[in-house]
Amino acid sequence: MGREFIPLFDEWAEFYDETVAGDDAEYKEVFEKYDDILDIVAKKSKGTVLEFGVGTGNLTEKLIGLGREVYAVEPSKLMREKTKARFMNLNLYDGDFIQFPNPPGKVDSIVSTYAFHHLTDDEKDSAIKLYSDMLEEGGKIVFADTAFLDEKDRQERHRIVKGQGYENLLQDLQSEYYTTLDVLKVIFERHGFQVKFEKLNTYVWLMEAVKEKKN
Incomplete structure (x- = not known):
């Protein structure tokens, strides 16, 4: 459920914003157009929003x-402290993509950026099933995260990163649970969503899924 990465997030909390701003050359391409990506996800949301991995x-x-x-959900205590200092009245909860307090009201959209890859493919499937049960017809999931077009794309990206000498990034790509679009498509459609993908930078794909009407 991604909680194995909490120590990393606690350590990252102090300099996360510098990383996403492009100050770290090794991760510059990963966070290219970061602000634009957040804008796209936010604007594609609607109504009351449940956000996972708020950082x-x-x-x-x-x-x-x-x-x-x-309604914001974040498993890292230090990340939550950073967010709470910015938005004192925010509904902010300790939780992850699968285990989290039930929001007090109906949710219209579920959003996240740069976080869904912390779940294994089986956990991703469990999470999307859970969201399908939560959302009404027309409800949306809008995620932006690193993913690969297919296995060939994954191996080519690993080769490029290795050639760039980016050992930390390569370790991340190999050890975290980045998946492929074909796997994601099956997961979303299995649980009643119509999904489309749009590439936003070299690494990041937009995943926009709408809950379909039950037959």
Whole structure:
């Protein structure tokens, strides 16, 4: 459920914003157009929003700016402290993509950026099933995260990163649970979503899934 990465997030909390700003050359391409990516996800959300993996609250800020009511979920205590300092009245909960307190009201959209890859494919499937049960017809999931077109794309990206000498990034790509679009398509469709994908930078894909009407 991604909680094995909490120590990493606690350590990262102090310099996360510098990383996403492109200050770390090794991860510059991963976070290319970061602000634009957050804007896209926020604008594609609707109504009351459940946000997972809020980090330091950068996407949260975009959502609040659009007038969304936000229920925010983050497993890292230090990340939550960063976000709470920015938004004192935010509904912010300790939880992850699968284990989290039930929101007090109906949710219209579920959003996340740079976080869904912390679940294995089986856990991703469990999470999307859970969200399908939560959302009504027309409800949306809007995620932006690193993924691969297919296995050939994965291996080619690993080769490129190795050639760049980016050992930390290569270790991340090989050890975290990055998946492929064909796997994601099967998962979303299995649980009643119509999904489309759009590439936003070299690494990141937009995943926009709409809950279909039951037959």
